[in-house]
Amino acid sequence: MARRAALELKDGYYANLGIGIPTLVANYIPDGVDVTLQSENGMLGMGPFPYEGEEDPDLINAGKQTITELRRSSYFNSADSFAMIRGGHIDLSILGAMEISENGDIANWMIPGKMVKGMGGAMDLVAGVKRCIVTMDHTNRAGASKFLKACTLPLTGLNCIAMVITDLGVFEREENDRFRVSELAPDVTLDEVKAKTEADIIYT
Amino acid sequence: MARRAALELKDGYYANLGIGIPTLVANYIPDGVDVTLQSENGMLGMGPFPYEGEEDPDLINAGKQTITELRRSSYFNSADSFAMIRGGHIDLSILGAMEISENGDIANWMIPGKMVKGMGGAMDLVAGVKRCIVTMDHTNRAGASKFLKACTLPLTGLNCIAMVITDLGVFEREENDRFRVSELAPDVTLDEVKAKTEADIIYT
Amino acid sequence: MSKKVFETAEQALDGLTFDGMCVMAGGFGLCGIPENLIVALRDSGAQNITAISNNAGVDGFGLGLLLETRQIKKMMSSYVGENKEFERQFLAKELELEFNPQGTMAERIRAGGAGIPGFYTKTGVGTVIADGKPTREFDGETYIMETGLTCDVALVKAWRGDTQGNLQYNKTARNFNPMMATAGKITIVEVDELVEVGTIDPNFIHTSGIFVQRIIQAKCEKRIEKVTTRERGAA
């Protein structure tokens, strides 16, 4: 999924990658594609993890991991960081999700009854970034679809997801605002996708 | 007037001085009183005019005059400058006026029928600065009072002036929101002030 | 000029703490938090504090210290994942919690400091965050109104400061600190390095001294929450 998502990063893009699978996307950015990564705690031009012994407590990413700076890096405060996000200056965000609905809603921050850690910057990202792509498992542990007619969990954002990449395939939102299966993962059949998708999407 | 206004500058104050008489106030700041001057085009810690030949085109004040920097100076953009002003962080503003009303309204930016140059930062200053003091001639060239029951010119700000310093005296706004004569200029009598003041103010 | 400089965190807080006060504390995770001022706030004994901070520290460090002693009545944060004591108090309803989307929170604090009582954002439209908030349409799209935030005392961590309170921050330790510096009725700063006025280039001051009432130099532990490294020889 991370490998497939990386293909969505175009040359010259400024992108924000969420925690989890999206973080791995950075490892698969194709050669010759120049992408600048934003970290919403206040940095553009995020570099790789530091070598052991070179960690800087004043330099972390939005997942609170130690990172490094690049020659192109710049730092700014949280208000300026989210001005960048809210103002539509970030080309692409790749993030995880608990549920996605057929009209592009996303739920990824709370499960009622469980301890809620907070939405962090997720609501700002889905509302502000030009193009949001979700990577997630197509079904939950019980085998139920996470790609739904309507989300059952509290929403993170409304009508904001342009593409969903799951272990079963790639689902692109078209001009008519409906999702269409655009790619199938190896050894996955359209029937399998149909069986595991509750959302009303286009299969042709 | 400038000399009297300078007495309102207290040690540690951050102040913004308008164009004209208020600019002269800086020359009368008492020894031992440490005041930092803001220039709303983006500077705190405004220094004096440069020596001839040392003018810097990148360093001007809000009146577009060449100035110098001090050891304490800092520069910022116009949004941050007015965030400082609007957010109430400037202790004092001293500015000129065409008319003042008894309820503390000020008019100082346009005369209908004449070419209007614009309000610049005046509306932001009177709305945002903690304490605004006006220095002006008490009457216009025709001898008519400029201290009125209500302004006749388009307003710059509503209910925002705490003190008026004129060639006739000092007028302080009290807790009941009414102005009171607190000082008379040399050789000026209360009767003269009364005769030249349209506003309903307290004379005792 | 040196009227802003204090010797210790305790002295810097002296006379400014009270029960029911509202405090902002800078930092993202444990990065760029005013460690020493938080300890001094705990030691002041102030109760029923409303604390505005992106996170709630960890157990035994940062704002976690004030949770242990039950001095916090209410937290406003965007993410509080790393704190067991927080979870315990929250589930036992001993602690109020108001979640804010991180960008909304950053902007609310900037707005508070900038004299802007309200602004509109798309963030949170259609979610629980929008509940009870006024909405307005612009160009056919719905936005929600968020309000500005200020506080009684803002606790700020900077890298370098001069005796007039002009500040610079280091790398991602900047985060919420500059906005909070503008939003405190009183702003207290701890810096790694206190320098004479005139040392810092006026072009590159992040926070002007006008926002700073008190400043101390203090040694920070700078704990790292998640050490992540790559192998030498790796890309």
Place this chain on the structure above:
Amino acid sequence: MSKKVFETAEQALDGLTFDGMCVMAGGFGLCGIPENLIVALRDSGAQNITAISNNAGVDGFGLGLLLETRQIKKMMSSYVGENKEFERQFLAKELELEFNPQGTMAERIRAGGAGIPGFYTKTGVGTVIADGKPTREFDGETYIMETGLTCDVALVKAWRGDTQGNLQYNKTARNFNPMMATAGKITIVEVDELVEVGTIDPNFIHTSGIFVQRIIQAKCEKRIEKVTTRERGAA
């Protein structure tokens, strides 16, 4: 990486100008104005321009050049005092003019770049500026709503920039430039000095390269509007 760098102002504007376009131009008076980009905009021949700029230049310099050629249909400014041709066109009703309080204008541009379609301010309450604008009460005080501003092309003047578009400004030549850089669909910058990426300390970048689409190095005349000096020997 060097895709952002252009050789001349003319090339930097190529393909981006059109009749009826909305342009922002940085600067306060003649301080920090994108001199060369303004000349190139004039030479592009674009007509009916809406120009957002704190001032309107002077006769024969800055935006005054575009007034001479009648390319500007509407100005949004806070102060336009220094321009006879402006006055003539305005009095002859050949030019539309929208005055904005300087701080309101600065904040509207910041808001536009930050995705904030509206905000409330006390500035202008009870004045002609409030006419027709929505109002709202906060804590018993009345505020007016102002809207965010964006533009088709923002013309920005910076002191130093790198090939990724990271910028630094010099002294009071900063003024409106950083906000305008965020509010252009396309932002074009002219710098005194173009440097390799990595030259500028990432802690002290005023505008991140993400906001900059095109950049040129160009020599500025930097005309001074009001030379004021003191005598040597004076305080």
